[in-house]
Amino acid sequence: MPQYFQPEIETASRDEIIRIQNEKIVKQVRHVYDNVAYYRDLMDKKGVKPEDIKGIEDIHKLPFLKKDDLRECYPYGLLATDLKDCVRIHSTSGTTGKRVVAFYTHHDIDLWEECCARAIVAAGGSNEDVVQVCYGYGLFTGGSGLDGGSHKLGCLTLPMSSGNTDRQIQFMMDLNATILCCTPSYAAFIAESLKERGYKPEDNKLKAGIFGAEPWTEEMRQQIEEGLGIKAYDIYGLTETSGPGVAFECSEQTGMHINEDHFYAEIIDPDTGEVLPEGEKGELVFTALDKEAFPLLRYRTRDICVLTRGKCSCGRTHVKMCKPMGRSDDMLIIRGVNVFPSQIETVLLNEGYSPNYMIYVDRKNNTDTLDIDVELSPERFSDNIADMQEMEKKLAAAMRTMLGIGPKIHLVPPKTIQRSEGKAVRVVDNRKLH
Amino acid sequence: MAVRQLSIFIENKHGRLSEAIKGISESDVNIRALSIGDSSDYGIVRMIVSDLERARDLLGENILSKVTSVVAVKMDDKGGALYKILRALEEAEINVKYTYAFTSNKQFGAYVVLRVDDVEATEKLLSEKGFELATDDEIRA
Numbered sequence: 001m002p003q004y005f006q007p008e009i010e011t012a013s014r015d016e017i018i019r020i021q022n023e024k025i026v027k028q029v030r031h032v033y034d035n036v037a038y039y040r041d042l043m044d045k046k047g048v049k050p051e052d053i054k055g056i057e058d059i060h061k062l063p064f065l066k067k068d069d070l071r072e073c074y075p076y077g078l079l080a081t082d083l084k085d086c087v088r089i090h091s092t093s094g095t096t097g098k099r100v101v102a103f104y105t106h107h108d109i110d111l112w113e114e115c116c117a118r119a120i121v122a123a124g125g126s127n128e129d130v131v132q133v134c135y136g137y138g139l140f141t142g143g144s145g146l147d148g149g150s151h152k153l154g155c156l157t158l159p160m161s162s163g164n165t166d167r168q169i170q171f172m173m174d175l176n177a178t179i180l181c182c183t184p185s186y187a188a189f190i191a192e193s194l195k196e197r198g199y200k201p202e203d204n205k206l207k208a209g210i211f212g213a214e215p216w217t218e219e220m221r222q223q224i225e226e227g228l229g230i231k232a233y234d235i236y237g238l239t240e241t242s243g244p245g246v247a248f249e250c251s252e253q254t255g256m257h258i259n260e261d262h263f264y265a266e267i268i269d270p271d272t273g274e275v276l277p278e279g280e281k282g283e284l285v286f287t288a289l290d291k292e293a294f295p296l297l298r299y300r301t302r303d304i305c306v307l308t309r310g311k312c313s314c315g316r317t318h319v320k321m322c323k324p325m326g327r328s329d330d331m332l333i334i335r336g337v338n339v340f341p342s343q344i345e346t347v348l349l350n351e352g353y354s355p356n357y358m359i360y361v362d363r364k365n366n367t368d369t370l371d372i373d374v375e376l377s378p379e380r381f382s383d384n385i386a387d388m389q390e391m392e393k394k395l396a397a398a399m400r401t402m403l404g405i406g407p408k409i410h411l412v413p414p415k416t417i418q419r420s421e422g423k424a425v426r427v428v429d430n431r432k433l434h
Numbered sequence: 435m436a437v438r439q440l441s442i443f444i445e446n447k448h449g450r451l452s453e454a455i456k457g458i459s460e461s462d463v464n465i466r467a468l469s470i471g472d473s474s475d476y477g478i479v480r481m482i483v484s485d486l487e488r489a490r491d492l493l494g495e496n497i498l499s500k501v502t503s504v505v506a507v508k509m510d511d512k513g514g515a516l517y518k519i520l521r522a523l524e525e526a527e528i529n530v531k532y533t534y535a536f537t538s539n540k541q542f543g544a545y546v547v548l549r550v551d552d553v554e555a556t557e558k559l560l561s562e563k564g565f566e567l568a569t570d571d572e573i574r575a
Contacts, residue, residue: 388476416445
């Protein structure tokens with residue numbers, strides 16, 4: 001069984017990694033400066049020229065990109081190649097109607113799939129494995145990413161997509177799936193469903209799972225490992241940087257190795273933007289070193305994280321990131337979908353409701369729940385309950401369109417949601433994930 | 435002719451109804467009839483009160499209230515009376531959103547309150563069919 005998908009790079013010396021990064025960053029900055037007017041303006045405003053970036057140690061001179069920049073540039077503003085060279089897009093769930101669309105060339109898909117293949121090998125996979133991918137396929141990166149990695153490695157791939165648990169279980173058992181890829185909450189749900197159907201953990205052929213796209217705890221890992229009789233590995237990525245596989249866990253299960261030959265990671269102080277020394281907690285920033293179509297430089301992920309560079313027993317030399325410990329903005333990840341309170345506010349205002357609301361997020365039976373208290377305005381109050389229920393339904397549907405997931409709406413009397421004088425507390429997250 | 439009903443919106447939580455009508459109960463305003471439509475989150479309380487304006491004042495600004503026109507029909511307090519009224523509405527294809535009934539302390543039997551879209555048309559139909567409608571003043575007394 002192979003230990004690495006690409007041993008020479010995954011175990012490369014520190015000097016070798018820096019050499020690769022130096023070479024790639026110089027080329028990449030030139031590529032972006034020449035082809036992305038938006039970023040060229042940012043660099044010009046900061047007084048940085050491509051020739052000022054002589055190696056990776058100069059990266060701190062470059063301006064940051066934030067989510068707002070990506071929205072502003074929708075859809076083509078950050079595209080760095082001809083459209084004819086692009087072969088695919090993926091997209092985030094989007095906010096205020098504008099989504100982030102990421103473009104991929106053949107090369108970009110290739111490097112992404114390589115990253116995912118590395119993750120599968122790190123989870124103990126080889127071309128003899130049967131990989132069941134039940135991340136969603138489509139605009140979401142989860143399905144395509146792991147599917148691509150599985151192909152690259154030569155595994156038999158079951159492109160299940162999400163949902164239809166009966167069918168998932170049938171294929172898992174009948175086709176002897178050995179590696180499961182999905183969100184951790186879905187993995188826990190599958191474990192529970194297997195138990196309900198009378199299966200014991202040893203009845204399935206699974207040996208490992210690669211779970212990501214939403215925050216999860218060590219307790220949940222233990223629960224999944226026991227429930228399915230497997231080892232559960234974390235994987236990290238975001239649409240902006242390509243998708244899952246930017247970082248992945250190895251047998252040590254103490255943090256995720258970042259694919260440093262493709263993605264350069266920094267930790268910054270979210271308030272000052274200053275780069276923090278290794279081991280300190282701050283906001284995670286990524287630079288795509290060799291992506292062609294959508295090469296983000298110094299993209300602020302808003303994930304709060306720590307990087308460590310100690311020796312890993314797996315033999316990989318790439319830097320490790322911990323599980324994200326929270327967010328530096330107010331984004332919530334609910335059932336794998338990114339949700340901003342501002343999106344909920346936009347829907348309320350569009351639908352003619354008061355912008356006073358409370359969001360309650362919880363995890364019940366391993367599934368995230370989203371409940372929103374909304375104040376009823378006097379004009380909307382009807383003495384007929386069917387009218388009121390119709391209203392709630394319409395609002396829930398508008399929320400689902402905006403957010404990509406459906407909340408449960410609770411109408412409450414006017415002026416009953418607490419007004420605050422400073423920063424309003426609008427979110428109560430009872431999941432205790434960090 | 436139509437009767438004015440007072441509706442209030444309250445959370446479906448312990449003690450909310452008594453809290454809401456506390457002011458009314460401490461006054462000389464009488465709640466003649468009350469019906470509730472509820473979901474797991476809230477209740478819509480519909481009332482016929484002896485003095486609607488005062489009742490609204492007594493609820494205060496913090497209780498969301500609203501006045502709706504409804505149709506009130508007098509009926510005998512005996513079996514089959516409500517059925518006749520509902521049959522007449524059904525034949526005329528008038529949709530009743532909700533209804534409630536209460537007995538009267540007057541010499542005749544009871545009232546049935548009907549919430550419909552077109553109050554006027556409903557009243558016209560019921561009058562023509564020989565039913566006796568209650569006036570706003572009458573039903574409050």
